[in-house]
Amino acid sequence: MSDTPGGTPLHRALGLTDDEEGDIRAALGRAANPLELAMFSVMWSEHCSYKSSRLHLRRLPSDAPWVLVGPGEGAGVIDAGDGIAVAMRIESHNHPSAVEPYQGAATGVGGIIRDVFTMGARPIALMDPLCFGPLSEPRNRWIFEGVVRGIAGYGNAVGVPTVGGELVFDDCYAGNPLVNVFCLGVMPTGRLTLGRASGSGNLAVLLGSSTGRDGIGGVSVLASAGFGGDADDQSKRPSVQVGDPFEEKRLIEACLELLERGLAVGVQDLGGAGITCAVSETAAKGGVGMDVWVDAVPQREPGMTAAEVMTSESQERVLAIVTPADLAAVEELCARAEVRAAVIGEVTGTGRLRILAGRGGAVLGDVPAAALEDGKPLYDRPRARPADLDARWADDPAGLAPPEDCGADLLGMLTDPSWVYRQYDHMLFLNTVEPPGGDAAVLRLKAPGLPPTRRAIALSADGNARWCALDPAVGAALTVAESALNVACAGARPRALVNCLNFGNPEHPEVMWQLSEAVDGIAEACRELDLPVIGGNVSLYNESRGVDIDPTPVVAVLGVIDELVRRPPGVWLVDGGWLVLLGRTEPNLAGSRWARDRRGHRGGRLAAPDWAGHRALLGLVAGLVADGVPAGVHDVADGGLGVALAEMAVRAGLGWRVGAVGGHAELFSESPSRVVVCAADEAARTVVETRAAALGVPVTILGRAGGDRLVVEGLLDVGLAAATGAWRGALPDAVAGVAAVAG
């Protein structure tokens, strides 16, 4: 067995357990050499192997007649109709972003885009759900600003619009921010390509950047362990990769042309675990073997070892499997697109992945391709319901003193996220009908090479750790329900979901219990809503100094609008319009923003979702919006009815006067399955009431829009100007703290 100079066995230094080393020995029939160990260590890392979560992920429903590709490929793909396929995927880049915010976020964007275009889809939309510690802390501001700049710097330059996301601040993310990245692409259904190698004698062609020493061990050192102290975190910085969006832009164009012209058998992104992952996945999935010639890999610096070349996570690279007959055409295409192309190996019929110093040279490593891929460890880690859960459930926020000033509490919960999304190009490709900031982004389905269509899509990304900390199953189910409702508010039918499961240390039994419960919650919601889970990502070890983050499953829901004939009304009001609440408010403050923000309280019991009621509401809202009935529509979520109504007011620049709200618990309750619509006149109001009655959805006439004050009779009365100022100023003022502290 190889040891490091310090005497630690090499496999442990690489993050492999003694048992895993034993499994490798069994698979090879001998001890692995250092190169082979390095390859196993990245492929069997938590990040690449899902060894703690795979057992649970199987419970997620992934089938539906419209699903073309489910989980396990670069991206999930659905048939959107009219000959158009939509590919999407979500991923985390939490740990790199904690260490180096700009590059961590930037390379997260680059990686998720590659997952989509390597399947033949042109990336047309990004979303970034983000969670940070409170901006009152300078370090959190540094991370926040760096992440937003990184997403902007990469996403804008690579030429893919960022159309949505989510922004959450909570103490639990202070040492470990969450940076989730989502990408969606479109293609003519016939262009769909999978990452498969086949055909003995076919060539492995590496496209894009040269390979350097950046990001070595990113998946094992960085993504599959928690954070300790600052010095420890700093030492991990070299494991973060550096992004080059210009290289990626050329790679997108070259790759899409390659696939359009049918010049590649399969294409695979090089992400975590670099060449090792790409060759073992394509070989294992294709049931073939592969030889890799190390000296044929274009290298950024001299003296790199074979293990460095094989595990480097240098960005902006993809692997294409090309027949020898097509090689000249591929090389010509790449030369014109100014993309480097190098033949680095070939497909063999042996089923073995061999690493050679060069073509015909010394064999440096020789493992069964299936062992790296299919032989990945699978753990059923211990799970334990938290001992304090019953006590937290019993601690109901109903017992908290009511606010002295509901208006002040309301204003404190308003945040305009435009400080973030104004830094993102969210309009490129002329598809963005509803920009970021509303319930869901709405995009036309248009790209070069696509058949013309009047269909459109709606996208929403959502998470709610406050709910999931109290009850990961119900919280995750409600998160899915809310995301589906967001796309319904744009007039869309929810059609597919991808998830990014951000959790703490899986070696903590409470964390594994949270994960398992959350998976069950998502599975239940998706079955109830006929929403296939077509892809996902699991991010574990989100902990800092031994404290796990609250469980944060993030979901992104894709909705399809069959015919987009007008802009959806969005979060809006018209003067004199009727404010109508669809759905019933339960005065439950458990897990609410109000209880946390204003009282520091995180207890109580979430109510289970009413699925029949939720389905009725989804159909009602989507139908009303598609038919152009409401003049404004907004899902009730964070901050409850009070915040929903206030957001409609500040966006429209119009006040309202409402009654029928019994007290602060009704005003700030986040009970699910509720939407506020603004009906411009009596006729529209009657349509809303009639359709709701037919579907059994409860209706409350809250009041009317107009004037320059926000008035809830008997509860609050604030000026529209004050509300608008609080909403607009929240983020810029918090960020301005940077200048004060730095200056």
Next chain:
Amino acid sequence: MGSRVAVVVYPGTNCEHDVAEAVASVGGEPRLVWHTATTLDAPDAVIVPGGFAHGDYLRPGAIARFSAVTAAVAAFARDGGPVLGICNGFQVLTEAGLLPGALQKNRGLTFLCDTVEVEVCSTANLLTRGAVAGRRLRLPINHFEGNYTCDPATLDELRDQDRVVLRYTDNPNGSLDDIAGICNEAGNVIGLMPHPERASDALLGSVDGLVLLEGFLGGGPAR
């Protein structure tokens, strides 16, 4: 037959399809021209679209001015051909010396993607000849380096010769004299930071860009 429009594509350009779509929507015939082209194949007009030509490395437009196609665009402009630079295209035209001044980083030191209001200040050029001076248009901007600057003598010249084409009504980026777009002396070469192609469909929220694109492709002399 519609106006034949060469849409220049550098590596890193990303608005070429959007521009082509908008050009087609006003009856033009767009054709993409890769940056290695040494001739433009006799178009009626040229548009240098937005994006990040050559990654904007070094400085936006600084490398693009050396691409072969830029010399062809310059020759076309010298012969009086209509040339429009949008956003990154404007930056390229200033770097190539076809328009005076330079675009610096925004005053707030952040990228800005937003819809802003601009006022038509001059109609003596190919872009705004179809509009009325004083008309206000809502157009999207999308840039980090959109803060126009030039030396005082050049600014005097631009003003005296009626070459400030568009001004922001609420300056978003710190541009000198609120300048959003300018033209050359002959009025056939125009550069602007806002994106008229992003305001060419009611479904997207504004059609105020159409009057500009229609004017640009309309034929006839600039001034």
